[in-house]
Amino acid sequence: MRHILRADQFDHDELARLFGRAIFFMEQDQHIKTRRNTLKLHQGRIMVSMFYEPSTRTRFSFEIAAAKLGMAVIGTENAAEFSSAAKGETIEDTVRVLNEYGVDAICMRTKEDGHAARAAAVSNVAIINGGDGKAEHPTQAVLDAYTIYQKFGRLDTLQVVMGGDLAHGRTVRSLAKLLSTYKNNHIIFISTPELQMSADVLKYLDKNGTTYEQTDDIEKAFTGADVVYWTRLQLERHSDAKLAHGTQAFTIDKSTLRYLPKKAIIMHPLPRVNEIAAEVDKDPRAVYFKQAGNGLYVRMAMLDAILKELP
Numbered sequence: 001m002r003h004i005l006r007a008d009q010f011d012h013d014e015l016a017r018l019f020g021r022a023i024f025f026m027e028q029d030q031h032i033k034t035r036r037n038t039l040k041l042h043q044g045r046i047m048v049s050m051f052y053e054p055s056t057r058t059r060f061s062f063e064i065a066a067a068k069l070g071m072a073v074i075g076t077e078n079a080a081e082f083s084s085a086a087k088g089e090t091i092e093d094t095v096r097v098l099n100e101y102g103v104d105a106i107c108m109r110t111k112e113d114g115h116a117a118r119a120a121a122v123s124n125v126a127i128i129n130g131g132d133g134k135a136e137h138p139t140q141a142v143l144d145a146y147t148i149y150q151k152f153g154r155l156d157t158l159q160v161v162m163g164g165d166l167a168h169g170r171t172v173r174s175l176a177k178l179l180s181t182y183k184n185n186h187i188i189f190i191s192t193p194e195l196q197m198s199a200d201v202l203k204y205l206d207k208n209g210t211t212y213e214q215t216d217d218i219e220k221a222f223t224g225a226d227v228v229y230w231t232r233l234q235l236e237r238h239s240d241a242k243l244a245h246g247t248q249a250f251t252i253d254k255s256t257l258r259y260l261p262k263k264a265i266i267m268h269p270l271p272r273v274n275e276i277a278a279e280v281d282k283d284p285r286a287v288y289f290k291q292a293g294n295g296l297y298v299r300m301a302m303l304d305a306i307l308k309e310l311p
């Protein structure tokens with residue numbers, strides 16, 4: 001059974017197939033007639049959607065993706081409160097029980113690092129990691145890679161600037177790992193010393209021969225960047241006001257954009273809080289809402305790939 005647990009589990013051919021399929025689903029979605037064809041693809045399949053942490057894009061896009069593929073969706077948007085987790089049940093037991101109900105995929109977001117892998121270890125049903133603590137967000141990384149590919153037609157030889165709360169953000173961790181499986185990418189991490197990228201990811205990049213820098217100099221980092229990937233402070237994972245204060249220097253606004261090449265794109269996994277000023281939204285380089293939209297079709301492609309392998 002094929003679970004989706006880590007960003008680097010996808011090989012390059014598989015990613016290319018997923019991107020092609022995402023484009024197909026996007027095209028199918030443009031007309032009601034072709035939408036109805038897509039609806040026939042996975043009728044009779046069921047996705048459980050189980051979110052222990054707040055989510056807008058991941059949950060809605062997965063649930064809409066499943067609906068567009070003809071699946072039924074059963075779930076809870078607040079599993080921490082409305083499932084037996086509130087009574088102390090382990091993730092393993094919850095998943096063992098769901099396995100008894102004849103479902104085809106379980107999409108989950110958990111508060112704890114590694115919970116998706118723990119679920120997968122006891123599950124015959126595909127587990128989709130919709131974000132586990134600060135560890136990984138693999139489906140976000142795939143849609144991010146798709147967004148980069150859409151602009152540049154490649155995922156190698158790119159200068160990528162990642163900024164914000166890198167120590168607690170799972171999207172930057174997953175994307176950095178995924179990009180390091182491609183050749184000649186250079187990553188510039190921008191943050192305060194306390195919120196810089198974790199040593200395990202840096203080690204991973206070293207192992208893959210991906211070069212990187214750590215800095216707090218936005219001007220220098222933006223000059224020559226292909227991709228700027230900005231993130232918010234993950235205040236649900238730490239509440240140190242001092243740390244929060246430090247990143248206020250890292251707000252992107254019109255004046256910061258002066259340093260950024262015309263060909264670059266500005267990405268953000270969203271939600272954006274105040275680290276990108278609203279005035280940036282109008283800049284043609286700002287693609288974060290399009291990036292979120294891509295999530296629907298990329299997630300349709302991922303669900304379709306999982307379901308196609310089922311007997």
Ligand code: ASP
Binds near residue numbers: 137171231232270271
């Ligand atoms: N939506 C992304 C996540 O779930 C980014 C964020 O919340 O900051 O990790």
